[in-house]
Amino acid sequence: METAEKQRVTRAVSAQDWKDIERRLKGFYDPVKLVCDGYELTLILQRTGQFTNAIAVYINGKIDGKWLIEDCEERRRFFCPKSRSFYSRKDMANIKKISKRMFREMQAKNKYVYYEPFWTSFRSLKNHLIKNNKSIELVVD
Numbered sequence: 001m002e003t004a005e006k007q008r009v010t011r012a013v014s015a016q017d018w019k020d021i022e023r024r025l026k027g028f029y030d031p032v033k034l035v036c037d038g039y040e041l042t043l044i045l046q047r048t049g050q051f052t053n054a055i056a057v058y059i060n061g062k063i064d065g066k067w068l069i070e071d072c073e074e075r076r077r078f079f080c081p082k083s084r085s086f087y088s089r090k091d092m093a094n095i096k097k098i099s100k101r102m103f104r105e106m107q108a109k110n111k112y113v114y115y116e117p118f119w120t121s122f123r124s125l126k127n128h129l130i131k132n133n134k135s136i137e138l139v140v141d
Contacts, residue, residue: 010137033139054118079115
């Protein structure tokens with residue numbers, strides 16, 4: 001027996017589609033499927049903590065741990081970049097008291113960037129997708 005592969009129907013995302021996607025992602029259990037430059041994305045609202053929710057991004061149906069560790073195309077295109085400082089605010093305040101020149105040098109060197117597969121802001125997710133992908137299509141159910 002041959003299995004017939006389901007043909008997915010897509011269309012370019014319009015301004016109204018973005019509004020509809022945002023509305024759908026305000027509730028649980030309503031995933032949105034997009035095709036971005038050949039990658040199939042599934043966006044779904046999930047719990048990330050006791051009282052916090054975020055939009056999870058699944059690439060081709062999964063979140064692979066190596067994407068979080070290694071610098072790869074999937075991570076840069078779809079995951080949320082976060083920036084943190086090596087030093088606490090208290091430490092930076094003490095360094096600022098010592099020398100302005102040293103403070104500027106420390107500020108430039110003391111940050112690192114990591115990526116999460118969750119977005120807490122739909123607007124940030126949308127802008128990141130538009131900026132990093134040439135073609136964004138909505139999968140029509």
